[in-house]
Amino acid sequence: MRVSNNLVGLLNFITFLLSIPILVAGIWLSKQGSTECEKFLEKPVIVLGVFLMVVSLAGLVGACCRVSWLLWIYLLVMFLLIVILFAFTIFAFVVTNKGAGKVLSDRGYKEYRLGDYSNWLQNRVNNTKNWNKIKSCLIDSKVCSSFEDKYVNDTVQQFYTENLSALQSGCCKPSDECGFTYVKPTEWTKTANSTTANPDCDLWGNELKTLCFNCQSCKAGLLDNLKNDWKKVAIVNIIFLVFLIIVYSVGCCAFRNNRRDNSYWKN
Structure with a gap:
């Protein structure tokens, strides 16, 4: 198995493990949450947990078991995530550019x-x-x-x-x-x-x-509080965006390896 496949598999295994406490936290909030704030948070947390779990499983199985169609879906989702994250980062900087005490x-x-x-x-x-x-x-x-x-x-x-x-x-x-x-x-x-x-x-x-x-x-x-928080989030997003681009590039290599291996076994 190629190095890129191993690396994609390892990264997605770690992501899968991280998704478990996120999902558990969302379910706990849905059961224990009594305030409007807690109720507001429960759905996004559950959705994030499920999303990370499904995507990481697709990447893990696609890379380690040479399932090209799963890895293709994984790369498509990663590409869309990169585009969305890039757009949100630009948007966050634009809407928080005005305002001060x-x-x-x-x-x-x-x-x-x-x-x-x-x-x-x-x-x-x-x-x-x-x-x-x-x-x-x-x-x-x-x-x-x-x-x-x-x-x-x-x-x-x-x-x-x-x-x-x-x-x-x-x-x-x-x-x-x-x-x-x-x-x-x-x-x-x-x-x-x-x-x-x-x-x-x-x-x-x-x-x-x-x-x-x-x-x-x-x-x-x-809004002033939100502005400062969004600027911090935008900076973190830039770092995360660079990380996603690297993972996406490695994933493309793994996808190419899968296609080569599948072609080899067919021949």
């Missing part, structure tokens, strides 16, 4: 405006159905509860110097434009003489399940 004078944190981000991302979070699911996830993950616990003993001056994350700044406190009076990190007193045109000020509520979760600033904070 606004630096405030005498503040350790930034504030975020939804209009600063790409229209495609804005449309995703402005969809009521999408945002209700996201908001449920943010509440379930206790982003603002842990935020309150961490800074509960801060005076107003100490709080203003804290380096808050985009989600904490956008979802867990009102905008500085509102001019509310600080009581504690998640409790602010509305002022009657506020003349700001920022609609987020009317949406603020001191209840932990309300706060600024319906605000534009919260959506912007989420």
Whole structure:
């Protein structure tokens, strides 16, 4: 058996082993998941696990047992995966190219405006159905509860110097434009003489399940967080893309070996 066949078989055997815990994790989430976040994750995880298992089996059997048609299907799927991954990487860089937090004078944190981000991302979070699911996830993950616990003993001056994350700044406190009076990190007193045109000020509520979760600033904070995550994912995708191209090239050699061997045995 040729070196390329052995290598493709080994790589797909490792991938098959990795697909098992992924599939088990997806099934576990479907049985144990109680929050909207966990329910949202279960299907993609199961699909990913099944996909990796089927593709790796096709590559393993095709390469090691000289089944050319299985290896051909494997290479076709790999080619489509490379194209999709390349397109997604370019797309991720394009949609995350816009948007950044606004630096405030005498503040350790930034504030975020939804209009600063790409229209495609804005449309995703402005969809009521999408945002209700996201908001449920943010509440379930206790982003603002842990935020309150961490800074509960801060005076107003100490709080203003804290380096808050985009989600904490956008979802867990009102905008500085509102001019509310600080009581504690998640409790602010509305002022009657506020003349700001920022609609987020009317949406603020001191209840932990309300706060600024319906605000534009919260959506912007989420997009800023998503933007940074997508850029990291895009960089990982580039590395993975190079790996896939190498595996695809080795797979092509294995496919060519299979055809030669099959022709030899026929003759």
